[in-house]
Amino acid sequence: MKYLLTLAVLLLPLSAFAARLVGDGFSIELPQGWESRQGVMDVPLMARPPQASDAEGWGQDLLTVTVEKADKRRTCLEGFTQRKLKEFAYHASQFEKLEELPLELQGRVATLLTLRYREGPRELMAYVLILDAGNRFLTATVTSSPARFEFQRAKFRSAVESLRPASTRSKKR
């Protein structure tokens, strides 16, 4: 019984996350139960809670992963991060960068941005994790309403920080 209890406690932090999902050029651990689509609107991965069991989460929480090539003679992580900030601001209003954290994930440098902005009729908060994967940059973004974002910060941050490079496939279109 004691052994089982110890095992359960050890597994508890992992239980909030499903198995690692491997996509085209990346892998990531999604929050448990989240459903994903690959390739819609050219986006390598879109994921969110299932509509049937969490309608509010389905309508508010969203994780995307993008994979973008980089000419490393011209672009470093810092430069790419600036481009990403510009890209988010381009489509947004009332744009604020709340935090920028340098990270190292299994030996690869990364930047974690915390953003707040308005897009369309919605106010959004976002974690944007940009990972230097050699000849490309991987970006995991999770967005939600500010209230839901604050409530789920730990889960969202764990998800984006689980982003890792993987082998690439040929381009679909």
Place this chain on the structure above:
Amino acid sequence: MNRLYTPISTLAVLGLSAGLLTACGDSAPISLPTTPVPGTPAPTPIATPKVRFIAFGDAGRGNENQNAVGAAMAQLCKLKGCDFGIETGDNFYEVGVTSVTDTQWQTAFELPYKDLNIPIYPALGNHDNADTDVGEGANNAKGNFQVDYTTSPGSSGKWKMPARYHAFTAPLSAAATPLIEFFVLDSSPLAATLPNPAETEYNYLTYGPTQLQWFQTALMASKAKWTVAFSHHPYISNGEHGNAGNFDGAGMFPVGTTDGQPWKDLMDESACAMGLDFHIFGHDHDLEWLKPVASCNAKTEFILSGAGSDVRAFGDATLNPAYFQQDLAQGFFWFEVTATSFTGEMHVLKDLKLQVDAAGQPMPMFTRTVTK
């Protein structure tokens, strides 16, 4: 717009006819007193809630053609009633506006529609976000000026674009039960002809999913009898640009958003998957009412209203089956919607004038009613 909601009994006491209500295009449900006031005429039957609106697009040239369509719409609204208008993008050619005080606000909006005293809800088009005459869509900041004009002190108050994408319900009175919910979509970032699609400055890869999520959620939550999305870019069109996924024949060489595939994906995942009633759009400069297609739930009807100023010939008039279509002539649509019917009239100008009969009544080129 401040609209008049006067109970019919009050009008009767004042000796005014109930006809005044329909003439001003009011759509609010009207309650009658249960006990008639002595000495007053018999109660008029309860009015059926009704919404009337016009749809026009690709208009913003500030030229004779735009002025003529503006005058024709004002004439029609005076005769048949309009609660508001929707504009399907390319509100300012060729490269949008550069501020909320740009002179085009007067020449291509306020003056052409000076006699159209109703709110106008515009969508953004590729030329509204452009730096070059081709309307490449690489300057979203210009579109943001159109959002800002909604609350600008210089505006007449007609312009209603609270955000790049948003929703509103009609009747416009917040107290009324919605008959229609409109979803105003920002298609341009998902269908732009960018000089360098790989340039992350214009990256739609996050904007697309968040707009899709909002649209799906709003569509799912809608309690309106009818759902209507409007945008600049088509899902299908027999005009020069063609169908999304192969805009301008770019489907053979797909790069980024040029062929409109990301925009098609958004529509497939939302409007088509969830059974939207109508999609109204522009981009091509003609008038079309297209039949539902199997690739989009075989139910959604597609209405192209892009003949608000300069016009063009069809690209391939047989590409998609149409109920009716008209090229090479200015025009617009007028709609009347109740809880059970959605009627649209295509008005085509002749010699830049609204076509009317001998009695001065408007003569639509085509009329179609969809019932529920």
